[in-house]
Amino acid sequence: xxxxxxxxxxxxxxxxxxxxxxxxxxxxxxxxxxxxxxxxxxxxxxxxxxxxxxxxxxxxxxxxxxxxxxxxxxxxxxxxxxxxxxxxxxxxxxxxxxxxxxxxxxxxxxxxxxxxxxxxxxxxxxxxxxxxxxxxxxxxxxxxxxxxxxxxxxxxxxxxxxxxxxxxxxxxxxxxxxxxxxxxxxxxxxxxxxxxxxxxxxxxxxxxxxxxxxxxxxxxxxxxxxxxxxxxxxxxxxxxxxxxxxxxxxxxxxxxxxxxxxxxxxxxxxxxxxxxxxxxxxxxxxxxxxxxxxxxxxxxxxxxxxxxxxxxxxxxx
Numbered sequence: 001x002x003x004x005x006x007x008x009x010x011x012x013x014x015x016x017x018x019x020x021x022x023x024x025x026x027x028x029x030x031x032x033x034x035x036x037x038x039x040x041x042x043x044x045x046x047x048x049x050x051x052x053x054x055x056x057x058x059x060x061x062x063x064x065x066x067x068x069x070x071x072x073x074x075x076x077x078x079x080x081x082x083x084x085x086x087x088x089x090x091x092x093x094x095x096x097x098x099x100x101x102x103x104x105x106x107x108x109x110x111x112x113x114x115x116x117x118x119x120x121x122x123x124x125x126x127x128x129x130x131x132x133x134x135x136x137x138x139x140x141x142x143x144x145x146x147x148x149x150x151x152x153x154x155x156x157x158x159x160x161x162x163x164x165x166x167x168x169x170x171x172x173x174x175x176x177x178x179x180x181x182x183x184x185x186x187x188x189x190x191x192x193x194x195x196x197x198x199x200x201x202x203x204x205x206x207x208x209x210x211x212x213x214x215x216x217x218x219x220x221x222x223x224x225x226x227x228x229x230x231x232x233x234x235x236x237x238x239x240x241x242x243x244x245x246x247x248x249x250x251x252x253x254x255x256x257x258x259x260x261x262x263x264x265x266x267x268x269x270x271x272x273x274x275x276x277x278x279x280x281x282x283x284x285x286x287x288x289x290x291x292x293x294x295x296x297x298x299x300x301x302x303x304x305x306x307x308x309x310x311x312x313x314x315x316x317x
Contacts (some may be wrong), residue, residue: 004125013119018111022104027101032093038091040065043086 047063048128054060070089071081084092223229224236233266 008118008121008125011121015111015114015118018107018114022107022111025100025104025107028105029097030225032097032100035088036093039070039086039090042092087276 030145045067047065048067050062050064051059052062068083068086070086072084072092074082075078223233229237
């Protein structure tokens with residue numbers, strides 16, 4: 001019981017705080033409402049006649065100037081003001097009144113929820129049945145709902161449901177399905193979205209795809225009329241075009257194959273300037289077989305005397 005009493009006390013404190021907030025916002029709304037007619041009157045003139053105090057015991061007639069200019073508090077704990085005209089101040093007051101009324105309605109809903117909780121807690125604290133609580137009406141009643149269950153009827157209903165599901169599925173397979181697809185070429189910017197209207201969206205083309213069980217049409221790679229071509233025809237056409245380009249490039253490479261190897265191996269005609277002595281001109285580029293290694297090669301590294309003698313003996317043999 002002590003726990004319920006503490007909970008009930010906290011709920012009552014929350015209700016009091018909510019009432020205080022509602023009262024404060026209601027006073028703000030009333031002040032704004034009373035201020036609006038005065039601002040409407042001041043907005044009609046640049047100056048206004050008034051009696052102002054000249055001393056502690058004297059008043060003099062004068063004029064108030066710049067009556068259509070106001071300093072408006074921006075709100076919050078800081079003392080920040082903004083200079084506005086009376087027309088701007090009136091629109092600001094209207095928006096503030098609207099916002100305050102919305103806050104008041106939310107607080108009223110919160111107070112109703114807290115009141116219902118308080119009533120339920122008080123019921124539990126007194127030990128009564130909380131299920132008999134009815135906040136909308138004074139009379140609290142109970143209602144019992146009964147539903148008969150027959151396993152035979154349940155099984156029959158399941159069989160009928162399966163038959164209907166199979167029939168619907170078969171019917172959906174026989175009828176072609178239509179699907180709307182919308183393609184967006186480029187992402188639109190926020191400015192374009194603001195400028196665009198509903199009429200422009202309605203003029204966009206609609207593409208529909210139909211699915212059927214018919215066999216596909218024979219693919220035609222030689223396309224003459226592109227408007228009658230299918231996606232498979234287009235793919236086949238470009239594949240054949242790429243294959244032809246590769247074949248022509250290979251044939252061109254074989255025709256234009258360089259013949260510098262034959263020119264290097266071909267020797268020039270022999271010259272016999274001194275009777276039986278025959279001289280040969282050295283070819284422009286010497287072709288040395290990679291299998292024959294030259295014998296009189298200069299070593300890259302210094303060779304010892306023993307290795308040099310051993311090499312000479314092996315060459316004589």
